[in-house]
Amino acid sequence: MRRILSPLAGLAVLCLAALCLPPAAAADEAPPWRTGVSLLGDLKHPGPFDHFDYVNPDAPKGGRVRQAVPGSYDNFNPVPPKGVSAMGLDGVYQTLMAPALDEPSSEYGEIAEALRYPADYSSVTYRLNPKARWNDGQPVTPEDVVWSFEVQKQNNPRWGYYYKDVTKAEKTGEREVTFTFDTKGNRELPQIVGQLTVLPKHWWLANGPDGKPRDVTKTSLEAPLGSGPYRIKRFDAGHTVVYERVKDWWGTDLPTAKGQYNFDEMRYDYYLNAQQLPDFFKSDSYDFRLENIAANWATLYGDDVAPIKQGRIVKQDFPSTSSGRMQAFIFNLRRPKFQDRRVRQALNDVFDFEEMNRTLFYGLYTRIDSYFAGLDLASSGLPQGEELAILDSVKDKVPPEVFTTPYTNPVNGTDENRRANFRAALDLFKQAGWEIRDRKLVNAKTGEPMKFEILIDNEAFTRVALVYQQALKRIGIDVDIRLVDDSQLQQRQDNRDFDMMVYLWGESQSPGNEQREYWGSAAADRPASQNLMGIKDPAVDALIDRVVYAKDRPELVAATRALDRVLLAGDYLVPMWRSPVWHTLRWDRFGQPATLPSQSPTGGFPDVWWYDPAKVAKVGPGR
Numbered sequence: 001m002r003r004i005l006s007p008l009a010g011l012a013v014l015c016l017a018a019l020c021l022p023p024a025a026a027a028d029e030a031p032p033w034r035t036g037v038s039l040l041g042d043l044k045h046p047g048p049f050d051h052f053d054y055v056n057p058d059a060p061k062g063g064r065v066r067q068a069v070p071g072s073y074d075n076f077n078p079v080p081p082k083g084v085s086a087m088g089l090d091g092v093y094q095t096l097m098a099p100a101l102d103e104p105s106s107e108y109g110e111i112a113e114a115l116r117y118p119a120d121y122s123s124v125t126y127r128l129n130p131k132a133r134w135n136d137g138q139p140v141t142p143e144d145v146v147w148s149f150e151v152q153k154q155n156n157p158r159w160g161y162y163y164k165d166v167t168k169a170e171k172t173g174e175r176e177v178t179f180t181f182d183t184k185g186n187r188e189l190p191q192i193v194g195q196l197t198v199l200p201k202h203w204w205l206a207n208g209p210d211g212k213p214r215d216v217t218k219t220s221l222e223a224p225l226g227s228g229p230y231r232i233k234r235f236d237a238g239h240t241v242v243y244e245r246v247k248d249w250w251g252t253d254l255p256t257a258k259g260q261y262n263f264d265e266m267r268y269d270y271y272l273n274a275q276q277l278p279d280f281f282k283s284d285s286y287d288f289r290l291e292n293i294a295a296n297w298a299t300l301y302g303d304d305v306a307p308i309k310q311g312r313i314v315k316q317d318f319p320s321t322s323s324g325r326m327q328a329f330i331f332n333l334r335r336p337k338f339q340d341r342r343v344r345q346a347l348n349d350v351f352d353f354e355e356m357n358r359t360l361f362y363g364l365y366t367r368i369d370s371y372f373a374g375l376d377l378a379s380s381g382l383p384q385g386e387e388l389a390i391l392d393s394v395k396d397k398v399p400p401e402v403f404t405t406p407y408t409n410p411v412n413g414t415d416e417n418r419r420a421n422f423r424a425a426l427d428l429f430k431q432a433g434w435e436i437r438d439r440k441l442v443n444a445k446t447g448e449p450m451k452f453e454i455l456i457d458n459e460a461f462t463r464v465a466l467v468y469q470q471a472l473k474r475i476g477i478d479v480d481i482r483l484v485d486d487s488q489l490q491q492r493q494d495n496r497d498f499d500m501m502v503y504l505w506g507e508s509q510s511p512g513n514e515q516r517e518y519w520g521s522a523a524a525d526r527p528a529s530q531n532l533m534g535i536k537d538p539a540v541d542a543l544i545d546r547v548v549y550a551k552d553r554p555e556l557v558a559a560t561r562a563l564d565r566v567l568l569a570g571d572y573l574v575p576m577w578r579s580p581v582w583h584t585l586r587w588d589r590f591g592q593p594a595t596l597p598s599q600s601p602t603g604g605f606p607d608v609w610w611y612d613p614a615k616v617a618k619v620g621p622g623r
Contacts, residue, residue, distance in 0.1 A: 055259030063611020070274035091230035097194030101597030124190035324507035354413025441476035
């Protein structure tokens with residue numbers, strides 16, 4: 001899949017990859033044109049190639065695929081920060097470059113056929129593919145690219161911040177656009193510009209069907225014009241959106257597209273009650289399910305389910321190695337009660353992951369102990385070598401235990417451990433100025449009770465929150481659990497109107513500029529940023545810069561581990577859990593390539609799969 005247009009779309013959390021480029025040309029030489037770039041070494045395809053290794057270039061076109069999405073949607077426009085974008089829009093819009101799903105942090109030309117940049121990484125020039133067309137037949141122009149950059153940077157705080165070091169975009173040739181940076185040495189900047197979603201300027205500046213000018217700054221439910229392999233065929237706002245394959249799509253023979261986008265129709269149905277989705281799947285209401293709830297996987301899909309027993313539903317696991325994650329109950333540091341680190345430590349002491357894993361998760365999860373869990377970027381043990389040298393540069397700004405004590409989560413799960421951790425939590429509260437009065441934990445000076453709300457938008461987390469609520473009650477803390485819908489959650493998190501909530505950050509194997517968006521001080525008070533906790537830490541800011549400006553892979557790894565270690569030391573959240581695999585189920589109607597892409601949690605489904613009439617004849621066409 002291309003870059004996900006909705007920031008929260010898909011646990012997938014497919015985040016913006018931070019990519020680095022091969023060695024640039026010497027300063028006195030003209031920079032070479034490149035058709036692809038990678039941060040982690042040599043490209044698999046350094047020159048012209050026909051197709052990716054993980055596709056079937058002769059895959060048949062046809063048929064349909066149905067997918068289910070919890071919640072609702074109200075927007076087809078990727079520019080404004082408000083609204084919930086419909087799933088599937090990444091098939092309508094395109095970016096300058098496209099990711100390779102078997103090479104971490106590598107991209108190849110899509111709308112742009114090539115790029116070049118100087119030795120100091122102070123700018124990048126993209127050369128557009130002369131065949132690139134909008135689906136109304138008009139060519140994709142440099143003016144489209146410049147306009148797309150400007151409207152997204154100016155009207156979406158998230159993209160404005162992400163591209164803040166890009167000072168200018170301008171047409172510098174018949175098919176060329178140059179982006180100028182306000183900094184040098186940031187190897188990531190040329191590549192992240194390639195992730196820009198390109199929009200049709202002529203369409204947005206024209207009048208809509210109602211005769212009124214379109215407004216790119218507002219959410220819209222008008223079917224958009226794109227340049228991608230799909231267009232919207234029909235939709236029922238908030239409930240269903242159906243895409244059809246563009247039969248004369250200009251990019252069909254691109255090496256980044258051959259063997260992909262094989263379905264004639266892609267349908268997304270939305271369900272307000274996510275708890276019902278397993279039953280709808282088993283009743284053949286949709287085709288493919290990524291099951292990320294351990295209890296569901298352990299109890300709902302046994303051989304007693306007729307379609308599974310009959311072989312009509314296939315279960316398949318994919319390794320969870322392509323990306324990292326931090327999922328947690330997060331604190332809003334803007335609330336005075338959470339500003340003392342000892343309070344946050346105490347609230348983690350009371351979280352009984354071990355008991356939850358035993359009783360709720362069937363032992364399928366492991367506790368997250370890193371902001372980059374699942375990657376070699378995660379810190380462990382004590383800092384050494386280059387990581388230690390990097391940490392020494394901020395030694396006066398971080399807790400001393402960063403250098404002496406590896407981070408570990410408290411271990412509960414037994415009565416003895418729980419008692420010990422409850423005692424430790426109460427001792428931390430006492431140090432922070434809280435005490436027990438009449439079986440309630442209160443501020444020793446003001447008498448204010450320790451009370452807060454946990455904000456949740458997914459019923460699957462309700463059971464977890466209830467267990468946590470009962471544990472907190474044992475040490476005198478009252479907790480309310482508030483379940484809200486997607487739009488309410490988006491509004492409250494954008495306005496920072498929460499005490500504690502569940503959040504997930506995905507991490508690529510090449511972190512970079514997005515770390516400023518996640519943890520940087522400048523993002524803490526900016527609406528709609530992903531620094532939801534409100535972290536303002538000069539040591540974190542300095543280490544993010546070390547990540548962004550790392551000169552090679554070893555330095556990037558060392559700087560990221562140092563950043564991870566300092567973030568963990570801040571106790572900004574209560575870490576949750578992760579699984580080593582992605583569990584999927586599908587109705588057996590589809591063909592898949594012999595080699596599946598390693599950097600996709602679903603084996604590249606549906607992009608590189610196809611509709612198999614022979615299998616459909618055995619299983620049935622579905623509803």
